[in-house]
Amino acid sequence: MAQFKAPARKVVLVVEDEPILRMMAIDLVEDAGFEAVEARSADEAVEILEVRTDIRIVFTDVDMPGSMDGLMLAAAIRDRWPPIEIIITSGHRSVNESMIPANTEFFSKPYDTVKVTRVLQRMGAH
Amino acid sequence: MSESVSNPPGRLREIRLSGLLDRPGSEQFQLLTEHVRISLGVPVAIISVVDENRQVFAGHCGLPEPWASRGETPLTHSFCQHVVENAEPLIVSDANVHELVMRNHAIADLGVVAYLGVPIALPTGELAGALAAIDTVQREWSERDLRSLETLAKIVEREISVGVSELKYRTLYEDMQEGYYVAGAVRDEGGNLVDIRFEDINPAFERLTGLSKQAVVGTCLSDLVPTAMEDMIPAYERVLTSGHSLLHSNKERTLGRWYENRIRKLDGDRLASLLTDITDRKTAEERQDLLNNEMSHRLKNTFAMIQAIASQTLRPVEDRQYVEAFEKRLHTLSGAHDILLRQNWHSASLGAVISASMETTGMQARLTLSGTDVELGPRAALSTSLLVHELATNAVKYGALSNDDGIVDIRWSTNGDDLSLIWTERDGPVVVQPTAKGFGSKLIRMGLVGTGNVLLSYEPTGFSATVTASLKQLQVE
Numbered sequence: 001m002a003q004f005k006a007p008a009r010k011v012v013l014v015v016e017d018e019p020i021l022r023m024m025a026i027d028l029v030e031d032a033g034f035e036a037v038e039a040r041s042a043d044e045a046v047e048i049l050e051v052r053t054d055i056r057i058v059f060t061d062v063d064m065p066g067s068m069d070g071l072m073l074a075a076a077i078r079d080r081w082p083p084i085e086i087i088i089t090s091g092h093r094s095v096n097e098s099m100i101p102a103n104t105e106f107f108s109k110p111y112d113t114v115k116v117t118r119v120l121q122r123m124g125a126h
Numbered sequence: 127m128s129e130s131v132s133n134p135p136g137r138l139r140e141i142r143l144s145g146l147l148d149r150p151g152s153e154q155f156q157l158l159t160e161h162v163r164i165s166l167g168v169p170v171a172i173i174s175v176v177d178e179n180r181q182v183f184a185g186h187c188g189l190p191e192p193w194a195s196r197g198e199t200p201l202t203h204s205f206c207q208h209v210v211e212n213a214e215p216l217i218v219s220d221a222n223v224h225e226l227v228m229r230n231h232a233i234a235d236l237g238v239v240a241y242l243g244v245p246i247a248l249p250t251g252e253l254a255g256a257l258a259a260i261d262t263v264q265r266e267w268s269e270r271d272l273r274s275l276e277t278l279a280k281i282v283e284r285e286i287s288v289g290v291s292e293l294k295y296r297t298l299y300e301d302m303q304e305g306y307y308v309a310g311a312v313r314d315e316g317g318n319l320v321d322i323r324f325e326d327i328n329p330a331f332e333r334l335t336g337l338s339k340q341a342v343v344g345t346c347l348s349d350l351v352p353t354a355m356e357d358m359i360p361a362y363e364r365v366l367t368s369g370h371s372l373l374h375s376n377k378e379r380t381l382g383r384w385y386e387n388r389i390r391k392l393d394g395d396r397l398a399s400l401l402t403d404i405t406d407r408k409t410a411e412e413r414q415d416l417l418n419n420e421m422s423h424r425l426k427n428t429f430a431m432i433q434a435i436a437s438q439t440l441r442p443v444e445d446r447q448y449v450e451a452f453e454k455r456l457h458t459l460s461g462a463h464d465i466l467l468r469q470n471w472h473s474a475s476l477g478a479v480i481s482a483s484m485e486t487t488g489m490q491a492r493l494t495l496s497g498t499d500v501e502l503g504p505r506a507a508l509s510t511s512l513l514v515h516e517l518a519t520n521a522v523k524y525g526a527l528s529n530d531d532g533i534v535d536i537r538w539s540t541n542g543d544d545l546s547l548i549w550t551e552r553d554g555p556v557v558v559q560p561t562a563k564g565f566g567s568k569l570i571r572m573g574l575v576g577t578g579n580v581l582l583s584y585e586p587t588g589f590s591a592t593v594t595a596s597l598k599q600l601q602v603e
Contacts, residue, residue: 018427027441048139063423091426092419109430110460112486113437113453 006094009035010124011052015045015060015070032120041066042073049081057117057123060075062090071099078102085123087116136513137252138178143292144248146175148181154285155185162259162278163187164243166271170260173282174206181206181255184286188260193236203232206256209243213253214242215272219262236385242272244279249287257282294432305331305401311366312346319363321355323344325396334403335381353379358387365389365397375404384408422467429460434535435550451566458483459485462511466504471599476510476547480536483514489527497538502546506600510574516566517549525589526554532588543597547574551588553576559584575599 012034016022022038029036037055039045043066048102049055058077062070078101088100091109100106105119141147155173162171170188174181174263181188181204183197192200205227208509209216218224218241221233243258255280258270289488299306306328312321325340332339337350347353354376361374371390378385384407388400433456440449461482465474478494479502484493502510518534526532532554538547551557560567573580574595581592 018431020438021430022435024437027437091423091430106466109426110433110457111430112457113433115452115488 009033010056011035011037011054012057012059012120013037013039013045013048013052013055014074015058015064016040017041017061017064020077021061028116029120031057032117032124034120034124040064042068042070045066045073046076049084050103055084057085057087057120059087059090059120062088062092074101074104078104087119087123089116133148136225136250140248140250140252141175141177141254144254144286144290146184146254146289146322147177152285152289155282156187157185158278158282158285159185159187162257164195165274165278166259168259168261168265170236170238170262172206172258172260174204174258176201176204176210176253177209177253180204184282185455187278190236199232199236202529203230203235203243205230205232205238206243208496209245209256209258210253213245215245216241216256217267218242219266237262239263240267242267242275244272244275246279246282246286249290254286264556266509299328303330304329305403306398307401308329308396308398309362310398311362311395313395319359319366320360321348322362322397323347324350331401334383334385334401349587351380353376359409361387361389362397362457365391366395375408377408390470405449418467419516425463425467426460429456429463430454454486454519455512458511458515459484459508461485462508465486466507473503474507476502476538476545477502479507479511480486480514483511485516486515487518487522487527489522492527492533493534494535497536498540500538500540500597503601505602506575506595509572509576510600512569513572513574513593516569519566519569520560521551521554523559523588524555525557526551529553529555533560540597543575544594545597545600546592546594549589549591549593551590554588555585557584557589575602 002071012029012030014025014036016025017040022040026038032087034057035056037048037052039048041064042060045058045060049058058073060070064070068076070088070090074088077084077086086101086104087107088104089109089111090108107116149269159171159173163169171186172183172189173185175184180198180200186194186197205216205218205221208226220435221230227233227241230238238260240261240263241258243256246254246257248254257275259275274481283542296516307324308326309324311319314320323346324344327339327342331337331342342350347358358374359378361372365372369391371388374387374389376385376387377383383403384405386402386404389397390399392398433453436448436452436456440452443449462474462479465478465482468474474563475547477499478499480495481490484490497553521527521532521534526534533552535552536544536547570582570591571578571580573593577595577599579594583590583592
């Protein structure tokens with residue numbers, strides 16, 4: 001690992017339990033010019049966030065197995081790693097607005113890859 | 127002598143329903159028999175109701191004991207049965223020599239000698255019995271006696287009909303499945319409704335709420351079910367203020383049930399309401415909603431999977447515009463499903479379908495939508511969304527949405543069974559009729575319901591499309 005060299009690309013953590021959807025999300029993130037790191041659950045995402053300090057954006061699904069779902073993950077990130085930007089996506093028609101932390105983007109599934117790319121790039125720009 | 131009265135079908139049933147057999151000693155009937163006694167100058171007057179094997183006195187005056195206390199006699203003692211049987215007055219001057227009644231026990235046991243009886247009918251037309259004047263000595267009845275008795279019989283009939291209708295409503299009130307309550311308004315000094323006080327409830331109300339009549343009547347809602355106050359008081363106030371009836375559902379937390387109140391205003395700042403327990407219906411609706419949500423969720427995940435498979439499969443494709451076109455059509459379809467699921471897959475409003483289909487353009491500010499409310503069936507909702515999406519895509523690529531200030535106007539109207547939708551583009555670049563005959567243009571030419579009826583116009587000032595379809599076809603389930 002290039003520990004002593006800052007990564008050339010900003011890092012996005014993709015959290016999605018469904019492999020095919022995760023694959024697509026990783027491609028989307030990489031095509032948008034980021035480095036993708038993957039997690040299959042919110043718990044795994046927290047483990048990664050605890051050791052990697054270079055993650056700028058978390059792109060997460062809501063419904064996942066494990067001790068917490070994507071909304072709880074988002075809340076935990078706001079609490080423990082406030083600078084990290086969050087994108088949430090879900091197959092539910094509507095997610096209770098009050099459950100979504102501030103400064104978080106929500107996309108209903110299937111999401112518009114062009115719009116998600118645009119948001120990723122905006123978040124990565126600062 | 128006949129053993130029993132011949133009964134036209136339904137007569138006995140109507141008598142029993144009338145309640146006349148269960149209400150001995152109505153004061154009104156008592157007074158009427160008293161009046162017969164005085165005006166005809168006889169010692170005995172009766173209003174008899176002729177049942178299957180007995181006659182019951184709805185009113186009587188001057189009868190000897192034990193008949194007076196019993197209030198009825200067997201038919202062996204009844205002259206009145208003949209009035210019912212023949213459906214005409216019975217005039218007997220001397221029972222001892224009258225063929226029809228000479229062997230009747232009333233002669234010996236009740237001392238009947240002269241008898242004048244006229245029929246009494248129920249509101250339904252069946253004969254209930256007779257109003258009769260009785261003398262213990264021989265008597266020639268005059269025409270005036272008969273007329274007088276017949277007039278009084280009309281009053282008896284009127285009285286019976288009032289009683290029957292009262293009974294009908296009381297029975298309805300007592301037996302109905304719906305709870306019913308009457309309550310008076312309780313207002314503060316400023317005249318604001320602050321509470322209601324119960325005046326009357328029916329047995330069904332007790333059953334539905336588990337509250338006894340004793341506990342409810344005279345008690346205020348705030349003491350009885352404080353948790354219902356916040357929800358119910360504004361509803362009562364609306365009814366009392368407007369005078370209009372109101373259907374109001376509320377979930378009563380204390381009782382843990384859903385109720386539907388059909389509230390209406392009564393006179394004197396009072397109200398009445400029908401109360402139905404709709405917990406089962408609500409539970410079923412909630413279950414249905416849950417099911418729809420779950421179905422929607424799965425459907426959207428499936429769309430997401432199709433999107434992911436396509437994106438992985440088509441990754442090597444160099445010309446990305448086709449991949450993007452596919453993804454956007456998939457989105458449009460998913461959006462239309464969303465709208466349909468909001469209304470349990472029955473229908474979707476045309477305006478909502480158009481808005482959703484235009485969303486991918488991200489240029490909602492440059493659109494104007496106008497038209498009456500039209501509901502589309504599931505099939506038309508899906509095909510319409512694809513059509514609108516293609517028109518929007520073309521507008522973004524070549525039409526009014528391809529420059530900085532072009533606009534799109536979408537309006538629709540109905541005329542009888544016809545719906546016509548007009549898409550007009552303005553202030554875009556100069557229009558050129560396209561040559562390509564791709565899938566997009568095929569989708570457009572299919573029209574709203576797949577039957578065509580699309581008119582495309584490539585005027586230099588702007589592209590326009592007029593699409594028509596029958597409402598009937600648009601609303602096919």
